[in-house]
Amino acid sequence: MAIPTGNTAPMSAMSEAVSKAVRIMDKKQFRAEKMYRISLSVARSMLEKGIISKEEYSEIDTILLEKYRPTLGTLLAGKPLT
DSSP: OOOOOSOOSOOOSSOHHHHHHOOOOOHHHHHHHHHHHHHHHHHHHHHHTTSSOHHHHHHHHHHHHHHHOOHHHHHHTTSOOO
8 A cells, every 4th residue: 555645734725816806704794694694594483483474584585685785695595505
């Protein structure tokens, strides 16, 4: 059995060009994401318990998107997280 001879030092998994394109989220953006997710989680729980309908859930999602304007939430809107 051959013994590997390559470098085993930890390295960044992203190229420098890609990492420069990643934008750091400021506190205001983070709060918007957090509030959107928390609020949507409550609505999802209500949907699962039969308190609200799918249509009402969709309407709540639209209202929350308009209110918080989350960056990531907009990308995931309407898509199940599981």
